[in-house]
Amino acid sequence: xxxxxxxxxxxxxxxxxxxxxxxxxxxxxxxxxxxxxxxxxxxxxxxxxxxxxxxxxxxxxxxxxxxxxxxxxxxxxxxxxxxxxxxxxxxxxxxxxxxxxxxxxxxxxxxxx
Amino acid sequence: xxxxxxxxxxxxxxxxxxxxxxxxxxxxxxxxxxxxxxxxxxxxxxxxxxxxxxxxxxxxxxxxxxxxxxxxxxxxxxxxxxxxxxxxxxxxxxxxxxxxxxxxxxxxxxxxx
Numbered sequence: 001x002x003x004x005x006x007x008x009x010x011x012x013x014x015x016x017x018x019x020x021x022x023x024x025x026x027x028x029x030x031x032x033x034x035x036x037x038x039x040x041x042x043x044x045x046x047x048x049x050x051x052x053x054x055x056x057x058x059x060x061x062x063x064x065x066x067x068x069x070x071x072x073x074x075x076x077x078x079x080x081x082x083x084x085x086x087x088x089x090x091x092x093x094x095x096x097x098x099x100x101x102x103x104x105x106x107x108x109x110x111x112x113x
Numbered sequence: 114x115x116x117x118x119x120x121x122x123x124x125x126x127x128x129x130x131x132x133x134x135x136x137x138x139x140x141x142x143x144x145x146x147x148x149x150x151x152x153x154x155x156x157x158x159x160x161x162x163x164x165x166x167x168x169x170x171x172x173x174x175x176x177x178x179x180x181x182x183x184x185x186x187x188x189x190x191x192x193x194x195x196x197x198x199x200x201x202x203x204x205x206x207x208x209x210x211x212x213x214x215x216x217x218x219x220x221x222x223x224x225x226x
Contacts, residue, residue: 043217
């Protein structure tokens with residue numbers, strides 16, 4: 001069964017610190033992997049999207065990595081800010097005819113002053 | 114900027130009522146999607162549409178129907194609302210291949226009492 005698992009479920013860090021969120025997937029065939037940020041009570045907003053051939057992509061203080069061999073991805077947040085408090089969702093696209101998106105359940109990040 | 118809007122941010126309905134959730138996008142996207150989001154379960158696809166008057170069932174279509182009479186508008190209908198349909202409902206749209214980045218609306222928090 002195609003699945004996307006994220007860890008940790010929740011995380012609390014102090015403002016200014018770095019953190020790394022993990023995403024492991026079993027989706028096959030693979031098309032692409034994306035990270036979304038979802039503020040409380042809002043819709044998800046795309047941070048990065050990576051295809052099979054890309055192993056790192058940055059968006060400001062957010063850097064995503066992808067290891068297609070081990071089927072793992074991480075999202076690194078540098079110098080965290082209070083506004084980074086949100087849920088971060090890993091989404092993997094199935095390749096082939098289905099074009100289906102498989103969503104992780106998200107990591108809830110709280111940045112404290 | 115792509116804009117996806119949903120008719121209500123918060124909605125409270127009684128069991129048995131017929132409920133309409135509206136979604137409008139302004140970027141001429143062919144593909145539109147309805148998801149529900151529940152704690153610990155991530156986003157689950159209810160229905161999607163590749164074109165006007167086209168609809169396809171997602172993973173959890175039971176108890177829902179959809180309508181797409183115009184390209185920019187995709188409606189989700191709860192024929193007879195039940196308490197287990199209390200959830201956050203998110204609409205999304207994209208163009209071309211559905212695995213492209215999806216743009217999400219702000220969500221509708223529906224409570225069925």
